[in-house]
Amino acid sequence: MLGIGTLAKKVFGTPNDRLVKSVRPLVAKINALEPEFQALDDDGIKARTANLQKRAREGADLDDLLPEAFANCREAARRALGLRAFDTQLIGGIFLHRGNIAEMKTGEGKTLVATFPAYLNALSGEGVHIVTVNDYLARRDADWMSKVYGALGLTTGVVYPQQPEDEKKAAYAADVTYATNNELGFDYLRDNMKADLAQLSQRPHNFAIVDEVDSILIDEARTPLIISGPSQDRSDLYKAVDAFIPEMAEDHFALDEKTRNVTFTDEGNDFIEQRLMAAGLLPEGQTLYDPESTTLVHHVTQALKAHKLFQKDKDYIVRDGQVVLIDEFTGRMMAGRRLSDGLHQAIEAKEGTSIQPENVTLASVTFQNYFRLYRKLSGMTGTAATEAEEFQEIYGLGVVEIPTNKPIARVDEDDAVYRTGREKYAAIVEEIRTAHAKGQPVLVGTTSIEKSEALSDLLKKAGVPHNVLNARQHEKEAQIVADAGKLGAVTIATNMAGRGTDIQLGGNVEMKVLEALAADPDAHPDELRARIEAEHADEKAKVLEAGGLFVLATERHESRRIDNQLRGRSGRQGDPGRSSFFLSLEDDLMRIFGSDRLDKMLSRLGMKEGEAIVHPWVNKSLEKAQAKVEGRNFDIRKQLLKFDDVMNDQRKVIFGQRREIMEAANVAEITRDMRHQVIEDLVETHIPPKTYADQWDGPGLYAAALEKLGIDVPVTLWVDEEGVDDEVIRDRLTRAADELMAKKATDFGAENMRTIEKQLLLQTIDAKWRDHLLKLEHLRSVVGFRGYAQRDPLNEYKNESFQLFEGLLNGLREEVTQKLAMIRPLSEEERNAMMQQMLAQQQAALGARASQPAAEAVAAGADAAPDAELAPDFDESDPASWGNPGRNEPCPCGSGKKFKHCHGRLA
Structure with missing residues (x-):
C-alpha cells in the first residue's frame, strides 16, 4: 500500500518535477529555432554572436537572449564536436544560467552542458570562469570545448600552476577561462599582494560554473587556502x-x-x-x-x-x-x-x-568566501541532493535534479553486512571471480591505498587479472579508467572512480585509436578507426549481455555522496549495470558509529561463518549514520565559516583599500588624512580634553612630534603661552608637518614623491596585515577555552579581533606618517658611495677590476648608457653591472620599460 506522501507525489509531482516542467516551454522555443541556425554558414554563426554581444552590452536582459544563444551554441557544438545537445542538457544549462546546481548523472554530458550558460554569460564581455577539480581536467576541457567557443567567435583560456604571468593574464582576459579552484583562489590572493594594477591577473568576479561542485564547495571548504613564507627552523x-x-x-x-x-x-x-x-x-x-x-x-x-x-x-x-x-x-x-x-x-x-x-601566513581565504565573491555562481555534479541544505544556507544555491536522457537501468542491491573483515573480503573475491568469469567488467571501490593493495594481493592469489588505480598510479588514471569498461576488466579504484573520464562499455574508442596509431604510425587513420569501431561494437554487445558494469564497494564512506558517485559510474545513458556494497562490523564507519549493538544482535541470531545480513532496513540505518556524520561535518564547516566571516570582513576592507591605492594617481590626500589623524591622536594623548594647562604634557608632545612627524617645533613654549588651547597647538603642528612634506615633495620631485607614497603605503599595509593574520591565528587557537567560563567563543573572537583590527589601522597611520617624515633624498656623496659599493661588489663577483672609464663615469654621476661605458663587464641579468642608468633611459634588463618604471622603481 502506498504512503500518503508517495501518493501525493504521484498525483502532484515533486517540487523538483515542477521546476523542470516550468522550463520545458523554453526548451521548445530553442528547438523551434534550430532550423534557422542550421541554415547559417560558419561565418553566420559568428555574426549572430556579434549581434548578441552588441545587444547584451547595450543592456538587453540575458534571459531574453537565452533561446537564440542556446540555439547558436548547440549548432556550433554539433559542427565542432559532432555532438547535438539533448533536451535534458539544455535544461541543465538553463538552471546553471539561473544560478543553481544542476545534479546530472554520470555520462549525461556535463562538460558540454557548461558551454551553454558560459556562452550566454560571456556575451556581456565580463568573463566566465569554469572551475574544475584538477589541472588535467582544466586543460582537457579547455582544449575540447575551445573548438565550440572558437566556432562561436569567442576566446578560451586555461589557467594552471607555474604559468608565465603574461600567459596567465591573457587566460583571464579570455571570454571563457578554465581553471582549478586552487589556482583561482591563489591568484586572488596573489593579486591582492601585488603593488601595481598592471600586474593583476584576475578581472572582477562575474560568473562561475563549478564542476564537481560538491567536492569543491563542500569537501574542500573546511581547508583555507594559505599563501605563506618560511619562519624559523x-x-x-x-x-x-x-x-x-x-x-x-x-x-x-x-x-x-x-x-x-x-x-x-x-x-x-x-x-x-x-x-x-x-x-x-x-x-x-x-x-x-x-x-x-x-x-x-x-x-x-x-x-x-x-x-x-x-x-x-x-x-x-x-x-x-x-x-x-x-x-x-x-x-x-x-x-x-x-x-x-x-x-x-x-x-x-x-x-x-x-x-x-614552519610557515607564517601572508594571505589566506576559504573556498566558501572566495566563491561568494562571484556576482553569480552555479555548479554541476552527479551528487548534490544530500547536501542541498548546506548549498542553500552557505551559498544561496538551489539544487535541481535534471532528468536523465534515457531511463536508468542500473540495479542497486541492498548492502551485505558480514561479522568480520576477513569474511567480507573472502565474499568480495568470490563475487569478483564470478563476474569476471562471465565477462562482466567490475569496478571495485576502496577507501584507502592500503586497502586497495591488500585486495589486489587477494585477487592475485585468486588468479584474477586486474588494474589498481590510486594516488600511486595517478599519471595512468585516464588510461586505466578508459579500460575499465572492457570485457572481463577488473579495476580497483581508491575514492576516485574515473572523475572526469567516463567508463564506457567495451572500452573507450578514442583511447583505442590513439594506442593503435602509436603502435603503428604508418597505418591509415580512417581505416584504423573503422576497424576499431567495428571491434568495439562487438565487444560492447558482449559486455551488455554480461550485465554491464558491476560497481562493487568494499566499504561505506562517511558521506553518502561519495558512495553515490561510485554507484553512478555504472548505468550511464541507459546502459544496464548493478551496484553492491559489502560491509563488515570492523569497517571504520561501523566501528566508530556504533556497531556494538548490531554485533550483539547478529550473535543472538546465530549467524554462521561467511554469512551476511542483507535487508533494506540495514541500508536505512546506515544512511542515518551517514546523515549524522554529514550533519556534524556541516556544523564544523558552518562554524569555520562564522569565524572566517569575521576575518573576511576585515580582508575585504584591507584588499579594497589596497585596490583604491593602486588605482589612485595620487595618494597624497590619503597620507595627509593619516598624518592629520596622527596629530589629532598625539594632541589628545598629551593634552587630554577638559584638563588645565598645568596638566598638559609639553615635553612629551615635543618628543612625540619629533619622533612621529619629524618636526622640531617649540611645543613646550606653545604650551606656556597665554590663551593657547589644544586647537591652536593642533593647527600649528598640522601646518608644520604639511610644510615639511611639501618641501620633501619639492626635493624628490612630484612624480617621485607620488611613487614613494604609494609604495610605502602598500608595503606597510602588507606588513601590518601579515602580523594581524598571525595574531588572529593565535586568538583562534585559544578562544575556544573561553567556553569554560560560560562565554561564547565566537563573540569573544569577534570582539577581540575587532580591537586588533582597530590597532592595525592606528598602527598603520602612525607607521606610514613616521616613515614619510624620515625619508630624504640621498646626497651626492651618499649616492657616489653607494655606486662605488656596487662597483666593488661587481668586481668581487667577476674576479676582475671594472674598466676605468666606467668607474669614472659613475663617480661623476653621469647618466651613462650601460652598453657604452660598461660594455666589457655588462650583464643584463646582474644589476650590479649596470652602472648608473638615467631614470628615463630604457631599463638595462631589456624589458622595454623606462628604468624608473622597472628596476629603478622606488620601493
Missing part, C-alpha cells in the same frame, strides 16, 4: 619530541577518532615532563601547565596526532623523500599542500624525511 625540536612518542603507552593519552583529536592523561603528562626534562627541553622546576610551556605542549600534541591519527598510505604517502598528502575524498595526491600548525613537520619527523621550516 625548529627541525631539532620536532626530532627530539618525535623520539619518545612511540614509547607512550595507551594509558598516557585519550584518542577521539570522531573529532580526530588527542588529549594527554595525568600519567601522560608526567611521562612527557620526565622525557622533556631528560632531553633538556623543559627547564628544571617548570611544568607543562606553566604558560612558558605552551609551545612545547603544542609540539608534543602535534607529534602524537602524527603518530596516532595520520596513517601512511591512507592520509599521506612518502614520495621522493617528501610527505605528500592524499585527498580523503578523491584519493589523489595533493602536491604542494601542507598541513598547518606544525602538523606536517611532525609527520616529516615521524617518517624521517627532511623537515621543512
